[in-house]
Amino acid sequence: MTRLRGTLMAAAVPLFLLAACAQPSATGAGAPDSRESASPYPQGGDELVVRVESSGGFVPPDRTVGTLPAISVYADGRMITEGPVPAIYPGPALPNLQVVKIGPDKVQQLRKEATDAGVRPGTDFGRPNVADAPTTRVTVNTAQGTQSVAVEALNEAQADDPMLTAPQEAARAALAAYVDKLTDLAAGGDPSETGPYAAESLAVLARPYVKQGAEQPAQPEIAWPGPALPGDYLNPAFKIGCVVVSGADADKVLTAAKKANQLTPWTADGAKYLITFRPLLPDEKGCAQFKGNR
Structure with a gap:
């Protein structure tokens, strides 16, 4: 199959945002989304292991089709993320997707760290007193199945939010630190191991x-x-x-x-x-x- 060629440039202001997965029902006290499904641990290189994505916030519903996940990590050691965004409007038509090669061993480490950071059933992240903030969803594919949590206002909530308990604040801090680690890993990859993503x-x-x-x-x-x-x-x-x-x-x-x-x-x-x-x-x-x- 012919592969898409060329560096894909990111748009400064996306016209549409992606809506790719169905919203599961909330489970657990205070957890906007926590789920586990019985799917096998990925064996093929193209199978997803970890994903971070954002949805909602102050965005009209008709603008929620087309967004890319912030970070997607695959079993063969590829991390796919959006590259630098040109500060122009209107932005280029094509997004700038980059692949960072981190290796399968690093993927296994990130998989374990995701569950350690609370990406598992029952983690209580609470609901802060913040309106119109985006929801951050983190998904990890484990030997026990696909586990996903969605946390409202992960980075927007204040440290002294009266709607959050101390354990909830600690859970949110652990997940935020994990997402920050993934972001830093994507941004700080070896240039020789980073290049444009060529979609099929x-x-x-x-x-x-x-x-x-x-x-x-x-x-x-x-x-x-x-x-x-x-x-x-x-x-x-x-x-x-x-x-x-x-x-x-x-x-x-x-x-x-x-x-x-x-x-x-x-x-x-x-x-x-x-x-x-x-x-x-x-x-x-x-x-x-x-x-x-x-």
Whole structure:
């Protein structure tokens, strides 16, 4: 299969944020999300071991389709994360995904440290007195199954929040320190072991084009070179469609996308669209995963 080529540049202000997993019901006192499923420990190199992602906060629901996880760690020792973001608006159409090679032994260490940091059933992180803050979800695939916790306002809560007990504050501090370690590991990797992520497939998230405000300069239109848009609707209420491109289609789409930005009007069959380009990560399969909410 043809791989997507070139350095993918991150957008400064994403048009859409990813919604790839269904929200599980809350379990445990004060824990927004704590779950465990009986899935086997990953054996293949493309299987996910650790993931950190953010959702919610002060973001309209129709803007929650298309976001990338902050960090994804795979069994073969790859860590995939977003690279530097250019300080321009509108930002480039293509995100800047980077791969840091940390090795399988480090992956096993991170897996153990995740459960030590509270990524396991029953950990009580409480709910702080913070409104409209994002939720941080950390997932780890262990020998016992996939375990995940979602913590509201992990970095926004005050140390003396009256809604949190001392054990809850300690649990939040341990998880925050683990997430910080992953972030530092991704940012401080050996340059010789770091490079652009070359995805095998690209999800194209298309919605009807809306003319920008008068303060925004008009953007040149680009003719869409890929398969028919908008594809299958992820959410008919928001009119966001999705189609996956790979092989020769991906080559043509990438060539055009490198000339575009986040506000580029794409024309296809007499209609105009705004498009978010979403490289699929090794554990992701097609458009169906974007129908839920993280």
